[in-house]
Amino acid sequence: MPQVKGPRFTEEIDNKIIELMKIYGNIPNYYVKISEEINKQFNSNYTSKKIRQRWISTLDPKFHHKPLNEDEKSFIIQWVENNKTPDDPKIHWKILISEIEKKFGKLRSENMVKNFWNLRNRKSGNKQHKNINYDKNKKDIVSPPLPPLHPLEDNISTNAKLLEILKKDFFFLMFE
Structure with a gap:
């Protein structure tokens, strides 16, 4: 829409x-x-x-509008991986933003942090919402590997299935 x-x-x-x-x-x-x-x-x-x-x-002059630096990006990735669990798979953005401000002294908008996270996941292709597994001991997210894309005619059904997975992920991210 x-x-x-x-x-x-x-x-x-x-x-x-x-x-x-x-x-x-x-x-x-x-x-x-x-x-x-x-x-x-x-x-x-x-x-x-x-x-x-x-x-x-x-x-808002309180917000730092320059792009995230590599340390901030690494912090966001690590924070989400450490705080997202099977019992609570939701990302608590406001808490994360508060932690970023404490660690780096920069207040970031929720939109900027969410955009970074969602774009990262879209680019890496490692986010399959229905197939995410959690290692309960490490609190790490373990995603199954995606099948490789092959342009050969006999793999059209595999490519179509993969395309459907990616469409669902994109649709989900739009409304997250």
């Missing part, structure tokens, strides 16, 4: 959001108030949800 994009943010609108966060950032429902002000001033239709997402993913 395609995402509804809505109007694009401009530098002028971004600056206004930053200004209004300084004014309204401590009142209840401040994203609603800011969206009302922005929509009135710029004759637009930004939702409070869009304003919030823009703030936490791009504008």
Whole structure:
């Protein structure tokens, strides 16, 4: 299902959001108030949800927006492998982000960390949600190897099965 994009943010609108966060950032429902002000001033239709997402993913000065370095990437991988168990296979992103901030002194957005993790798994092809096994002693995730792709005609069914697995993983990651 395609995402509804809505109007694009401009530098002028971004600056206004930053200004209004300084004014309204401590009142209840401040994203609603800011969206009302922005929509009135710029004759637009930004939702409070869009304003919030823009703030936490791009504008909030508390967040470190430069790409993750290799140490941070290694830390994320190790943390997930050590904290994901068969009893609780969910990744607790907020806890991970807090740990990253403690260790590296940089606050990262949840979106940035999730994007790194999901892209890494998509690239490595090691994430098969239904076939993940856990070594209970080590807390390591052990995924079965994927069959190799062969362009030969007699392996079309193998390639089709693999394609179906990858489609399911991609669909799952989109809504994770």
